[in-house]
Amino acid sequence: MSRELELVEAFVGLADTLVVGFDVVEFLHDLVVRSVSLVDAQASGLLLSDATDQGLRFIAASTEQARMLELLQLQNEEGPALEAYRTGARVDVPDLGAHADRWPGLHQAMQDAGFASVQALPLRLRDRTLGAMTLFRTSPGRPDETDTAIAQGLADVATIGIINSRALEEQERLAEQLQAALNSRISIEQAKGMLAEYHGVEMEQAFEMLRRFSRNNNVRLSHVAAAVVRRETSTAELIPPRGHALH
Structure with missing residues (x-):
């Protein structure tokens, strides 16, 4: 050649x-x-x-x-x-x-x-x-x-x-971070809705409940929201476990 x-x-x-x-x-x-x-x-x-x-x-x-x-x-x-x-x-x-x-x-x-x-x-x-x-x-x-x-x-x-x-690589990393942020936001909105319905509070108050639990237990807000949506026992004080009716 x-x-x-x-x-x-x-x-x-x-x-x-x-x-x-x-x-x-x-x-x-x-x-x-x-x-x-x-x-x-x-x-x-x-x-x-x-x-x-x-x-x-x-x-x-x-x-x-x-x-x-x-x-x-x-x-x-x-x-x-x-x-x-x-x-x-x-x-x-x-x-x-x-x-x-x-x-x-x-x-x-x-x-x-x-x-x-x-x-x-x-x-x-x-x-x-x-x-x-x-x-x-x-x-x-x-x-x-x-x-x-x-x-x-x-x-x-x-x-x-x-x-x-x-x-x-940076673009891929940022895209993954953005997708993770969007997924977390969806979980947070779902958790807020569940808490607002169960406790009969406004969405803003429901969000404060999530934030307070997150800070008091040193757990990420997105993780708390996901646990609420799944009705895990770790967030029992926020919402009852699966099988209990929401008010």
Whole structure:
């Protein structure tokens, strides 16, 4: 397959991030594997910030060697990916042999794995950095501008995909919360009606009865209302158990 066709497939794959059920881990794994075949690199790994942006986590690698080096970066709290993530800028080390003191805890491991140069690109959208992708190369030298542009384009695709995925998850979470709130409201209205009928009070007074019971027993109002509707014994002081007639 030509590089042009692979590029098209990689960027078209972005459309999949706009659908519910999108698997961000699989997407990022495919992306690091594609990055190796699309640019002059022998391995690739990706670190991603958690949802709270409190730190980086390993998410994908094209090889076991890359996975170990990504984990080693996290363990030592240093390395090209962490530097790219913290600065929001690309990191290029064309000759690891000439920079032995840059990441002391990682340098020897990269050379032992057979890598002679490394490049890390931030996953960044405007002023927000979500992680970094590392490209490991077995030959020294600075990558050409075309390869760097392609690699950054892939990192940008990953960034957009992650943001889309998190936005969809947030929408789903909010939709679930809204539905739960609507269901709770229905239970509350039903409970108010039952209490108003049984005790011969206004709906406002019935609501206050629910709230008072909720506060006195440290139980959520929605749970109290649901118990009333089900005539559970836990709310016997509000309404008689099932089988007793309402007045």
